[in-house]
Amino acid sequence: MHAKTKTTLTPLALRDAPALIEMVFPAQKVSFEAQRERKAGAGQTLTALGSYWKGRKPLILVRAIVLGCLLPPTDDAEADLAIFEKLMAFDDEGLARRAVAANALSPAEIATRIDLDNPWDYFKATVRRLDVTGGDIRWMRFPLDVDAEGISIRWQRHITDDDKLVLYRQALATRHSYEDKAGIGKRPEEVEQDWLYAPVWPEVNRHYAHLGLNAHSFPELAEQLGILRYGHRPSVGDTFSGGGSIPFEAARIGCDVYASDLNPIACMLTWGALNIIGAAPERRAAIEDVQREVAKAVDEEITALGIEHDEQGNRAKAYLYCLEARCPETGWMVPLAPSWVISKTSNVIARLKPDLENKRFDIEIVTGASDAEMRAAEEGTVREGSMIYTLDGKTYRTPIKTLRGDYRNADGATGNRLRRWEKDEFKPRSDDIFQERLYAIQWITQATLNASRQETYFAAPTDADLKREQRVEEIVAENLTRWQEEGLVPDMAIEPGDKTDEPIRTRGWTHWHHLFSPRHLLGLATIARHNGKLKEPATFLDLANKLDNCSKLTRLDPSGGNIGREPKMTNVFSNQALNTLFTWAQRSVWNFPDSTKILSSHVPLSSGRAVECRGANEIIDEADLFITDPPYADAVNYHEITEFFIAWLRRNPPAPFDNWVWDSRRALAIKGSGEDFRHGMVAAYKAMAEHMPDNGMQCVMFTHQDTGVWSDLVGIFWAAGLQVAAAWYIATETTSELKKGGYVQGTVILMLKKRAAGERTGFKQRLLPTVRQEVARQIESMMHLNDTVKAHHGEPVFNDSDLQMAGYAAALKVLTAYTHIGGEDVTSFALRPRAPGEVTVVDEIVQQAAETASSLLVPEGLTADTWARLTGIERFVLRMMDMETTGAQKLDNYQNFAKAFHVEDYARVMGDMRPNHARLKRVSEYTSRQLTDATEIGASRLGRLIIALQQLGKDTEPQVIVDQLRAEMADFLEVRLLLVDMLTFIERKSPEPEARNAAEVLGSRLKNLRFGD
């Protein structure tokens, strides 16, 4: 940190200046970096606080937005963008530093990539093969193939990161795309910030010297830009703060932050981001002390009870349970499990052994099972929704539904015969349909208990183990009611709902504590009691993390998620549901997640920060910028699934959580997409607009779905008194989303400002020409910047999705400047119920923008005239063919363009629809059925040409084909040159050599056609 820097700023000098994000935004690079951050999984800064919270926004995206809102544009857009990229560490120097920090290039690789006359100033060589080198390396220069020379090289010891940087810069310059350079480095937030940004501050200060800026860190930069724009350090508000990534990143940059959420779990996580990860070092040390104290006290108690150790002093790591049910055919009790494999590394399985006398099965635990036994154990007693087992060579099968006694009444109501558990219960009664059975224990050997590598083994429970189990049950039976009264264990009923129905319906569990076994209840109540004494809010987050790793909804993954790994426990919210299990694994208290986990990231923050638990419409604090990611449509059911935690935490929250409403407030949560949603959202955004200065800005992020989303959301913001200022598209798809069926996601960043006071009435017909003009102006200015940047750096800034998104924004900017369109005011427009299929004025304007944009986005190699004469599907195919020549393979690009070009079913012209491997069908891949008049492409001229190219490929005479075309197309002579243009394009762009040849042959034949031919 630098001492406070002197500046000569004029407060409010930028009061009315636009923000840089209204002009430029490195959307492509942000997309790439955002995806990298998400792929870091547990390595993400805020994940340690609780991986149960899904959908945190990438911090790098938030950083780009905050900076883009604060930085002002100058009259040199290219230089502005360059500064923006430096501040994001997206520039070549930043990338080189990020690569050095990751030690990304091996000396051998550097040797092959760069020219260097004095390599031995940097590296030391060891001769590996004398036969090749002759032993003398002194005269060798880079580039050099060390393998071929029979040597190996390493950095000399005295070489510093700054020395390495000299060579890294050169080596990185040999990589061409941004992805190639950035993909090998660390993420910017992982690099030591003073070093990463050392060269940036002088350049930033020079660029903004006219404003008197003089910053040497982000907090200084933010503060000074805030003074210039708002007269003080800028404040950022987020009233839907969720996991807290927006306020956290805004605070890290140096803004004061105000965060709120309706849900107390969200507020707790946001608080944790700002006050645990963001804690000052002394405060962290204090948290650590408390955590150590609790862990020690709990361990002593559990040890004294003697419930987790065996006679040899081994300690349990996990307890494996299964359900058991009586077979209606044989009367046997059958243990239920989808698989009996326990560990794939040590070949551990459970084996059922019939006990004829008692009509039940003993369960043996076998370690070192043969491959055949492993395969047999894969097949459990629950398959395809039925209980299946074999006895004396006969297989019995009973649907689980039948076991439960599922029924449907005449009135359509459904139910089952599972007994509903009562509030004071914690295990099944002996006559319940589903019984619970402990069948294996994973032990840690006494000798390795405190070793870094523990030795573990699985064993069936002994009589002594079952006695210990009984002891735990007795303790719980004696204490449960008291624990519930004291708020140490939940007494809250599970309220039915989309996700919460499942435990009630499939197990008869009616209260949240029914999701926990007696051992959990004892362990967690003990922890909660000690936490309660110490009143440290951080222990609350720690308890929530433990809860996510306990409960009967966690299981043992026999291969630890990867072949060859030790078995690993899953967590409750590995997905966003409350799915019950037939077999579950329960951590011993000793094996509860380490309490220091929540301290594993550390980013001390120094700006002001407040967290409140309240609805977005109840905001009381002011903010200069609001950045929000509101709930929308089918997103996560936070309000329901977080009740799992609220049930445990609500009774004794320490300050400052004690001021919050510990209830998920389901009724108030904004959800769905219907009328309630629109009312809730308008109220929220109106409240925010009222708590923002006239020159404030809002950024709303939402998932890009269809234009219906646009219409609704734009209507909402418009009615809230906001005007669209810009929009950017961030691709957030990742390959892991493939699992969800190739679902492609992108995020729209919509920038909004307060609409000028007063009423303005517009008329749609008069608006349309202005919209066209504004869209064209916007796109043309961006294309101009693209050309300049491409000429200087080899890569353009914006791709077509950016241009298109900016086109929409330009159109909406025109529209949302008005308060009335025709006779209707915007509030009644936004709140009015929608008729199915209704096309609103927003839809029309967006469509107009899409058309204007698509008419401007002429692919290289076609004339604007030809482009104007093509149909939607033709434009789509040719445009994407062009894009594929640059290596683009992202499905969301195809989706976006299909929408823009009004293509009805683009899937029909796609050869591959995997999110990151998308491509068009090749000419040779179309079947004749896909090219009939009944298909979109078949009915087009391009479709006709594809048939012709296929025929040429099969040696049909060109003249025959020309005759066919002439016979089939009434306007053949008029469109002949258009066909020639398309063929020339295919000849240049098609990835198939045969198609290119055929296009050339047919194109020249058509071009040289004389009358009478």
Ligand SMILES: C[S@@+](CC[C@H](N)C(=O)[O-])C[C@H]1O[C@@H](n2cnc3c(N)ncnc32)[C@H](O)[C@@H]1O
């Ligand atoms: C999409 S999430 C926000 C995620 C957050 N940006 C992050 O990075 O983790 C939406 C949030 O809105 C909250 N919410 C729903 N209805 C609300 C309301 N009426 N007022 C305030 N917050 C609400 C939910 O609890 C949820 O945390």
